[in-house]
Amino acid sequence: MSESETRIRSYGRRTEKETADEQSADETTRCPECSGQLVTDDEHGETVCVDCGLVVEEDAVDRGPEWRAFDSAERNSKSRVGAPTTKMMHDKGLSTNIGWQNRDAYGKALSANQRRQMQRLRTWNERFRTRDSKERNLKQALGEIDRMASALGLPKAVRETASVIYRRALDEDLLPGRSIEGVATASLYAAARQLGNPRSLDEFTAVSRVDKMEMTRTYRYVVRELKLEVKPADPEQYVPRFVSRLELNDEVERQARSLLRGAKDAGITSGKSPVGLAAAAVYAAALLTNQKVTQSQVGEVADISEVTIRNRYKELLEVDHDERRN
């Protein structure tokens, strides 16, 4: 019997006798105390002398390389668990699989009946496997959505919409090649805008685990594939938050809104960042109502440069003056 055949056979079922034979054949594995025969005790991971019971080698477990990647953030961290994972498979190759060969554990061919049964098992195994992984995927994504939503102070309705969007993305197989966090962030961003509760991209990147580039790329992709209708954010929607963060009163808010409407009618808003417009309107409104806020304060809460505020608010006041004249 050749070497390779022995290995194949013992792979299936290794008997005590075979193990002992292998050991005795190797002259270098003798007990250092009594020169008795050594056997490996797989169960305890030890090498033991059959005569005196001396444990020659303890903990003979394969420590090997360490692999694990639960999420992208932890991709580089290691742990002593399992086989190498692969991102090529949606479950990272960790789930059970049923072999395709119609043979039993001893290599005997299966009967026709057994074969049919195995085929059914494979089918169902496949179904559960993909379903389970989607469930897990969804669970993680929803957790992520929840986390970001509360960090951004988004209402429940937005989270729900976001989770619906995410579910659709998952169902339409938009996930492969994209990170869960990325799609989750994109879903929430889209949902927030759809429900008229927008947050700027910058605000999102502050709380999301993905960077701006990936976020916008994924967002565009999701919107396109899902044919979501997301209208450009209305600058007015940012006003209340800026006003309250700056601790200004309702008068400012109303003034800012009217300024923005005037600007919209005058057609000077298109192409301009809604956030910048809103920030400028708030600043201008504060000026008009004699409340002191500096450009830098507004820029701070709106995450907009002072220059932009200056440029916008000049335009806002211009159209405001024109309107008053007419």
Added chain:
DNA sequence: ATGGTTTTTACTGCGTC
């Protein structure tokens, strides 16, 4: 990739407190 537009960065000067 490219070009046009918008926003940001960095710097400067002016007036006020």
Added chain:
DNA sequence: GACGCGGTAAAAACCAT
């Protein structure tokens, strides 16, 4: 002198093509 504001030029970011 620090601060708020206004302006400008050049760089960077963004977007449609």
